[in-house]
Amino acid sequence: MAWRCSASGNADLVRNLRKAGVIHTDHVEQAMLKVDRSNYAPQNPYTDAPQPLGHQATISAPHMHAHALELLANHLQPGMRALDVGCGSGYLAAVMARMVGIDGQVVAIDYLSPLVALSLENVRKEDADLLDSGTLQVEQGDGWKGFEQASPYDSIHVGAAAESVPEALLEQLKPGGRMVIPVGTTTQQFCTIDRLPNGNFEQKSLMGVMYVPLVHPPSCI
Numbered sequence: 001m002a003w004r005c006s007a008s009g010n011a012d013l014v015r016n017l018r019k020a021g022v023i024h025t026d027h028v029e030q031a032m033l034k035v036d037r038s039n040y041a042p043q044n045p046y047t048d049a050p051q052p053l054g055h056q057a058t059i060s061a062p063h064m065h066a067h068a069l070e071l072l073a074n075h076l077q078p079g080m081r082a083l084d085v086g087c088g089s090g091y092l093a094a095v096m097a098r099m100v101g102i103d104g105q106v107v108a109i110d111y112l113s114p115l116v117a118l119s120l121e122n123v124r125k126e127d128a129d130l131l132d133s134g135t136l137q138v139e140q141g142d143g144w145k146g147f148e149q150a151s152p153y154d155s156i157h158v159g160a161a162a163e164s165v166p167e168a169l170l171e172q173l174k175p176g177g178r179m180v181i182p183v184g185t186t187t188q189q190f191c192t193i194d195r196l197p198n199g200n201f202e203q204k205s206l207m208g209v210m211y212v213p214l215v216h217p218p219s220c221i
């Protein structure tokens with residue numbers, strides 16, 4: 001069932017998410033206004049529910065994107081560096097790139113090459129400046145390994161559920177940085193993991209969720 005923020009256009013969708021209190025910062029609102037979901041969701045782009053992308057992947061529901069972005073907002077400030085694991089449609093990575101701006105950097109990875117190609121195709125429609133400026137980089141990669149070359153990251157978003165928190169992602173998080181990740185198998189928890197300035201980690205479970213699994217791809221990726 002579609003959640004209550006569904007709309008007939010991008011601006012209305014963002015307005016509804018703000019009215020409902022899912023978006024509560026101007027930083028997230030402005031970035032979501034700049035990236036039109038119709039370039040990323042093949043059908044029902046403004047319906048507040050996940051939509052199929054093919055390859056057993058979905059573009060997550062707008063309220064889940066907004067929720068994740070709000071949790072990461074302090075770690076997606078201009079000039080910061082972020083990793084989006086399981087980029088699928090490329091939508092969230094594009095919004096994250098709008099948030100960190102021209103002086104920041106977002107790396108988006110997916111283990112499936114057709115979804116890497118789809119992300120690039122989608123971003124090129126109206127957000128090509130993000131690729132041209134190098135603010136957004138899209139690569140084939142395994143989320144269990146992260147993307148060490150551009151680490152450490154101020155923020156890491158994981159868009160698929162991991163049975164345990166990937167060690168490599170913890171290592172690639174900056175002290176002071178934050179990861180959001182669904183953790184679990186049949187039951188899953190949406191978690192924040194903060195790396196404290198002393199290097200320790202603090203994990204909080206926020207709510208039950210249902211994501212596709214963070215798979216273990218062949219080791220060649």
Ligand SMILES: C[S@@+](CC[C@H](N)C(=O)[O-])C[C@H]1O[C@@H](n2cnc3c(N)ncnc32)[C@H](O)[C@@H]1O
Pocket residue numbers: 057058059060085086087088089090091092109110111112115141142143144159160211212213214215216217
């Ligand atoms: C629910 S989709 C999320 C897509 C994206 N966040 C969006 O909203 O468009 C989960 C994505 O995780 C990817 N994925 C699953 N396991 C992965 C892994 N080990 N490494 C990288 N990506 C993975 C899938 O291919 C899929 O695109």
